[in-house]
Amino acid sequence: MNETQTASGEAARSRLGDEIVSRINQLATISETSEHLARIFLSPEHRTAADLLMSWMKDAGMAAHLDAIGNVCGRYEGDYPGLPCLMLGSHYDTVRDAGKWDGPLGVITAIACVADLNRRGLRLPFAIEVIGFADEEGVRFSSTLLGSRALAGTFDDSVLEARDANGLSMREAMVQFGLDPGQIGAAARKPGELHAYVELHIEQGPVLEQQNLPVGVVTAISGATRLAATLSGMAGHAGTVPMALRRDALAGAAECIVAVEQFCKADNAGLVGTVGVISALPGATNVIPGRASFTLDIRAPDDQHRTQAVAEIVQRIKAIAKRRELSLQIDVTHENRTVPCAPWLKAQVAEAVAGEGYGVFELPSGAGHDGMAMIDIADVAMLFVRCRGGISHNPAEHVELADADAGACVLLRFIENFKPRLPSS
Structure with a gap:
């Protein structure tokens, strides 16, 4: 040229x-x-x-x-x-x-x-x-x-x-x-x-x-799986319930969120996980949260890898809920295949x-x-x-x-x- x-x-x-x-x-x-x-x-x-x-x-x-x-x-x-x-x-x-x-x-x-x-x-x-x-x-x-x-x-x-x-x-x-x-x-x-x-x-x-x-x-x-999780414990007075006796739903949700982050960070195959929405009830400064909900968005460029990751994450959330004596409702709200x-x-x-x-x-x-x-x-x-x-x-x-x-x-x-x-x- x-x-x-x-x-x-x-x-x-x-x-x-x-x-x-x-x-x-x-x-x-x-x-x-x-x-x-x-x-x-x-x-x-x-x-x-x-x-x-x-x-x-x-x-x-x-x-x-x-x-x-x-x-x-x-x-x-x-x-x-x-x-x-x-x-x-x-x-x-x-x-x-x-x-x-x-x-x-x-x-x-x-x-x-x-x-x-x-x-x-x-x-x-x-x-x-x-x-x-x-x-x-x-x-x-x-x-x-x-x-x-x-x-x-x-x-x-x-x-x-x-x-x-x-x-x-x-x-x-x-x-x-x-x-x-x-x-x-x-x-x-x-x-x-x-x-x-x-x-x-x-x-x-x-x-x-x-x-x-x-x-x-x-x-x-990347395909995506979205889930909605709700943890239910027991609301109580912030000043009178000892820490060892609490069934704090928000604290449980926080542990779940950290577990999701740690799991996805340890993955080297393009897996990403996001908690984009979280809410707690009753939502008062001096009340232990009896109910907490959060969303999960899990994505990966391979469907099998994403499916396995979602299953493992759900199991970890279930284990946290059981250990903390919280009931758990978790549902898939959206699923898109990898293209x-x-x-x-x-x-x-x-x-x-x-x-x-x-x-x-x-x-x-x-x-x-x-x-x-x-x-x-x-x-x-x-x-x-x-x-x-x-x-x-x-x-x-x-x-x-x-x-x-x-x-x-x-x-x-x-x-x-x-x-x-x-x-x-």
Whole structure:
């Protein structure tokens, strides 16, 4: 490559990064309040954001539409119309008081890559579809991956009866939004329509920053088991019950929480455990807690390992409860399988990373993503982009321009060199 080509390549790379960051900032202004970023499923802000994304898709040379669940869908035809697609994308809804990069970076980067192909008049032997999934976070109706489940044909119609904080059902919210709940099935795609689903996303963790790398190749989206535990003992006067005679439910819960932390810290296979909510009753300063409840979130990149870990953790909690003479109720409230990234796709993502001159580093995703639904109709892969401090779901969430650039260039190289898997392979 001569100096002119090198300069031209660097200029193209800079244009991609600048465009991506500018659009991230523009999309972040679409929020239900100016104090914090919140863009919730089926809200007026959802509609405004969808219209903006569709305008960018059309500018990039794609046909764009809003599907039956509110996903934004753009299509860039291949050598001839109707070819199976390489599907790219992420979600454009947010948590409350969110950062602006989680989700939108994947959608906007994919649009920028298609725009680059369109500027050069380049068509490929497959179509490219870019999807902005309408609801991945599950904030409004407490059910995640609604957009991708609809596209994958696995949407659970019972969710339509779920109600938001204002008592409005999802069915009613869809009608107000201008969508027909009876047509959700129309959003579903057939497996043969997709070669693969590939998502670029911020890491939402500190590993790439520790490795001093702008991008990483995801090995799997970790499965998760969530449990709710309640310990019951005996409430009593804080001043009159001797320590040796107490059946303190909160103290028992505290010991359980430390046991979970110690168990997961001792694991070297990607296991993580979190107690995110704890409550105690009666909740008075001068009363020994007679009842304590806490949640558990256990994740690992391997289902068998996670299942075994959950069983061991439950046994340790039971032993603590028995020793402390506390009754225990513990229930599984949520279970998601691990989604491995397809080796043939992962290899092509790694080749693109190496082709851009970066070290190839593999890591699992502890957070859930739309690929967990898309695996039902296509092989999936993910490319992580470094986020500063590993901070996410927080206004401080940030990606440097150079890293946004790096992610875009890797994704563009992947697209241009993508080789669909042969049916016999």
